[in-house]
Amino acid sequence: MKIEVIVIGSEILSGFTINTNAAFISQELLKEGVDTHYHTIVSDDAESLRKALVEALERSDVIITTGGLGPTCDDLTRSVAADLFDSDFIYHPEIEEELQKRYGNKLVSARDQATLPEKAEIIKNTLGTASGLLFKKNEKSLYLLPGVPPEMMEMFSKSVLPRILSKISPEEKKRNVWLHFTFLIESKVDPTLRKLQKLYPTIEMGIYPYRGKISVHLSGLIHDQKGLDACRKVLLEEFGKYHYESLSGKIEEAIHNLFSNNGLTLATAESCTGGTIASRLTVLAGASQYFLGGMITYSNQMKTEFLGVSENTLNDTGAVSEEVVIQMAEGVINKTGADYGIAVSGVAGPTGGTEKKPVGTVWVAIANKDNETTSWLIQGKKASREMIIDYTVNTVLGRLYHIVTRSL
Amino acid sequence: MKIEVIVIGSEILSGFTINTNAAFISQELLKEGVDTHYHTIVSDDAESLRKALVEALERSDVIITTGGLGPTCDDLTRSVAADLFDSDFIYHPEIEEELQKRYGNKLVSARDQATLPEKAEIIKNTLGTASGLLFKKNEKSLYLLPGVPPEMMEMFSKSVLPRILSKISPEEKKRNVWLHFTFLIESKVDPTLRKLQKLYPTIEMGIYPYRGKISVHLSGLIHDQKGLDACRKVLLEEFGKYHYESLSGKIEEAIHNLFSNNGLTLATAESCTGGTIASRLTVLAGASQYFLGGMITYSNQMKTEFLGVSENTLNDTGAVSEEVVIQMAEGVINKTGADYGIAVSGVAGPTGGTEKKPVGTVWVAIANKDNETTSWLIQGKKASREMIIDYTVNTVLGRLYHIVTRSL
Known part of the structure; x- marks a missing residue:
């Protein structure tokens, strides 16, 4: 069975919004051993949309679209699909009633959102106003879902995925x-x-x-x-x-599980990564179980005041140095009582590099409560600021993972 | 002129890696007034790839692919394209020489990477090992670029974009x-x-x-x-x-410019957003000009110790309360001397919600040096942890922007 995802929306095609809907759908399918065969992103004009749907119906068995179901002027998916399947529209008073129950009279588009293609099965949207639709013809299924991620996610998981899985035999599953x-x-x-x-x-x-x-x-x-x-x-x-070990492939998930399962605590002291280590850790639910907190000490004054980094060291070696990150890592443990402390200081660029410390020079230290401290240098990589930060975050968390697993 | 981007790679199709290459290319084109007509993501098996290229060559005038040009076993783009354009491969000793100059003998794939389709024009890659290729036939152009973002970005901006722009008249530009x-x-x-x-x-x-x-x-x-x-x-x-006002549409860019241009400074005190405000601000180059630093005070102890939040208040109102965020915002100004301080404390979920403070309840405060403090409540939205965090970050920075612009 060939499955294709079509994401509809000029904001994605223009690169303005990063496409996460297609990734979500494919990840959910993959967990069940089902591959996605194709992703297509098209703009929300009727002509492009129609062509994309026609091509998809030729090459794929199941097509899932996201986007373009809302009540605004650029939402055309419903009418284009209805046209392709020769379907008239009918008004569903029970849907309008339900929308008015939820949103009251302020929803001016309730009647519009309750007028849906006659030939489509309706997929309930409990979080938003746009119903999903399922068209079927010659063994092909076309699912239309809204583009708003929480709505799309719930409707996909509850209504679309079970229907797809019911048609796939164990032999077909990857x-x-x-x-x-x-x-x-x-x-x-x-x-x-x-x-x-x-x-x-x-x-x-x-x-x-x-x-x-x-x-x-x-x-x-x-x-x-x-x-x-x-x-x-x-x-x-x-x-x-x-x-x-990580289901999502994210190193922060590995750290999360390792620290939570072993009753360990962590604190961070970030300079050039600017809070990204903490942000990546705390976006995972339950981070407060092991993450005590962190400091983003951009200025030297903050390094001294909040972490106890010596002013002399800062003057002698500069903020981007092995001595400073060691003092930061040990300082954050002293101040918070965490079992492990991470510290990072570097030149993320694109400016601020010198001959001795070019852009991409990052010093990193990991300390524990017993004053065992590991420090290392990440050498100037020719990369963007964002990549240098990400590379640093991934490698420091990777090293922390290996240090902690070996100490258990 | 119809332009299409094809991203090649099972890691993207499976949702494992978020597709940023297509967004980059379309953004660069859009800046020049050129629309992208189509994005396609296909897996790196030969059959899917061939089909995607054939379809793209039918519907588009310019096709840009990323990915699958490396030396490893799953890199098939070169051979599939060469086959489509009936091209043999020839060995380019000067490319192998150049690669050996850069990487020495450790690059085992140098000969492989220097053996390229005869009918393709070669696009130089100064950052990596995989050359880009340009095939032309019947007014159609097919550009093959590597998938590694910094390599792809440089080659696109230097070699591909100018060629595309040279064929577009001012009348065609958007x-x-x-x-x-x-x-x-x-x-x-x-x-x-x-x-x-x-x-x-x-x-x-x-x-x-x-x-x-x-x-x-x-x-x-x-x-x-x-x-x-x-x-x-x-x-x-x-x-x-x-x-x-923001070119990228990012509110953090608006804050960055507003604070930098007016010589103002900012510090953050984050609880449930866990460093995401700081991370989003500091990923922009030059953030150290105005961003002094921040504290991620997950634990109550840290709120008291680092920000001076009163233990009594924490006991009386709980950490998620108007009183606490006001003390956090004023505390971070006291401790850092910043002109403005932001504080956030909330229940990002999915657990930890109560009847009075359901998941999505977030208190936010913005203070300035003159002790003018604004605070407000974000009401429990039914959304994922990540979305609650993002929504909070965007609205708190949005409010800060309006407060500061009106005070100037």
Whole structure:
């Protein structure tokens, strides 16, 4: 069964909004062993939309669209789809009633939102005003969902995913293995994967490097299960020391579980990463279980006042130095009583670099309560500010993961 | 001229990696007044790739692909494209030499990376190992670029964009107007846009709400210039008080410019947003000009110790309360000497909510040096933790923007 996602909206096509809806749908499908075959993003004009739907109906069995179902002037998905399926519109008084119950009379578009294509099955939206729609014809299914993420997510998980899964046999479902590593580069893993590919030619293999991390993806059908297990074993034997355990692939998830499960606490002292370490950790639910807090000490004065970094050291070595990050990491433990402290100070650029400390020079330290402190230098990478920050966050959390797992 | 971007990679199609390459390319094109017509994301197997290229060559004039040019086993773009254009491969000793100059003998794939389709023009990659390629046939151009963002970005900006622009006449170029607002909802703007659409039917109009912000996009050709100016004027007259000035549409960019240009300083005290305000501000180059630092006080102890929040208040009202955020905002000014202080404390969920303070309850305060403090409550929105955090960050920065601009 070929599944395609079509995201409708000029704001995504123009690059103004990053497309997360398609990723969500494909992730949910993948968890159930179902691949997505195609993503398409089209603008919300009628002509492009119509063409995209026609092409998708030719090449895919199930098409899920998001966006363009709202009441405003640029929302055309309903009418374009209705036209394709030769459907008239009918008014559903019970939907208007339900909308008025929820929103009162302030919803001027209630009647419009309750007028829907006759030939479509209606998918209930309990969070917003736009109903989802399901059109069927010649074994093909076209699901139309709203673009607002919480609405789309709930409707997909509750109404669309179960319908798709009911039509897929266990033999069709993919078995997926994901392995995640830090401090490992693609060219080290590639020879091993090539050897494994020769041994197990029916297994699909991919390596995905991303800002200090690498993920290896293996995928096969039911008869590949033994091969998948064998590949997994070989990769862990060879690269186990770089491996971290995380369902999402996010290193912060690995840290979250490691600290929560072992009753450990963490605090952060960030300069050039500017709160990104803390932000990435705390966006995960339950972070308060282990994360005590953090300081973003951009100015030298704050480094001294809040973390106890010596003014002399700052004057002698500058804020971007091994001495300073060690004092920051130890300082944040002293001030908060955390089991582990992380400190980062660097030149994230694009300006502020010098010959001795070019853009991308980042000093990092990890300390624990017993005054065991590890520090290291990330060397000037030619990359954007955002990438330098992300690379730093991923590698410092990766190193923390390995330090803590080995100490348990 | 119809332009299409094809992103190649199972990690993107599976939702594992968020697709930022397509957004970058479309944003760069849009800045020059050129629309992207289509985005497609396909997996890196030969069959899907071939089909996607064939379809794209039928519907678009210029196709830009990213990904699948590396030396590893899952990199197939080169060979699939060469096959489509009936091209043999030839070895370029000068490219291997250049790669060896840069990487020495450790690059085992140098010969492979120097063996390229004969019929393609080579696009130099100064940051990585994979050359870009340009195939041409019957007025259609197919550009192949690597998927690694810094390499792709440089090659696109230096080599691809100028070639595309040289073939587009001024008459074909779009004029774009973007207006960004906070504290404004879509249904308030829609009636005005509908009126404007009737007056200026050739102008394309769209409204894009996103987590506490709204962007309005107007787009037209050279003869629409007067209409675009008139629409802009109407929208600013009607909704000016919600407007903020930002090229990227990011409210943090508006804050960045406002504070930097006026010599003001800012510090943050975050609880439930966990460093996201600071992170969003400091990812912009030059943030140290105005951002002094911040505290992420997850625990009550840290709120008291670092910000001077009264223990009695914490006991009486709880950490999520108006009294506490006011003390946090005033405390962070006292401790850092900043001109403005922001404080946030709330229940980001999904757990931790109570009947009185359900998930989504967030108290926010903005203080200035003269002890003028504004505080308000964000009411429990039914949304994910990540969305509650983002919504809070966008609205608190939006309010700060309006408070500061009115005080100048």
